[in-house]
Amino acid sequence: MRHTKPGLIALDMDGTILSSSGELTSRTKNAIRAAAICGIPVVIATGRMYPSALPILREINITAPCVFYNGAIVRDPVSGETLRERGLGNVLTAEILSYYREEGWYIQIYCDDRLYVKDSSDPRSRFYESISKITPVSLGDKFWDFDVDSTKLLGIALDEENFVLMSEKTRSRFGNRVYTATSWGSFVEITHPDVNKAKGLAIIAEKLGIDRKDILAIGDGVNDIEMIAWAGHGVAMGNASDSVKDAADEITADNNNDGAAVVIERLIVMEAEL
Secondary structure, three states: OOOOOOOEEEEOOEOOOEOOOOOOOHHHHHHHHHHHHOOOOEEEEOOOOHHHHHHHHHHOOOOOOEEEHHHOEEEOOOOOOEEEEOOOOHHHHHHHHHHHHHHOOEEEEEEOOEEEEOOOOOHHHHHHHHHHOOOOEEOHHHHHHOOOOOOEEEEEOOOHHHHHHHHHHHHHHHHHHOEEEEEOOOEEEEEOOOOOHHHHHHHHHHHHOOOHHHEEEEEOOHHHHHHHHHOOEEEEOOOOOHHHHHHOOEEOOOHHHOHHHHHHHHHHHHHHHO
């Protein structure tokens, strides 16, 4: 358990600062604002696309650069300046799309902060839209031949058996040619192999002049493992899987019991007492 004030707080979004219903509670919102008042930069590190995350960033007044698409984009939400952008490339994007088509799996494309799908009426597309609040662009059969450098690709399976199969076969087929992570028990997230939240956070820390040992990182997903392990103090949410908890220095309450706020509040109280 950390007993010193962090120089920077990095927070995952879904499953961490958001409840299972996707809500940001008053307690968590107030804890984040209190950290900012104490002069601690707060960074959001999310797998979400930039337009999906931006309303929540504005709601909690995040002004520091943040990590999007699991680290494929690092961007300042105030100025809009992009500090890093790394896509899969056109060739690899096309190869992954072809593989998913052959397997009969669902996949969607992110490019230039837009979301592209084959059919927006597909239940898997509708499920994602309900979470992200982003209306996708439907391409029909042209989807499979869409020549694009995708920022991220996302496979979705709504049943556990297909989700596990998709995850395992994607990793087996592409290996270290891509970075894969899972989230929501339904999503297989695919980005460039040089992309993860820790690498995105390192860019922000360098820009702000903050040492990694002074960084507090909190998350719940497999896509948070690198960030939690890299930070000076990594915290896993109570709702995190065992692999995430194993990477953490501390385990807090779950996201429906304001686990992130619990940790932040403890540090803010300690700071006030110094």
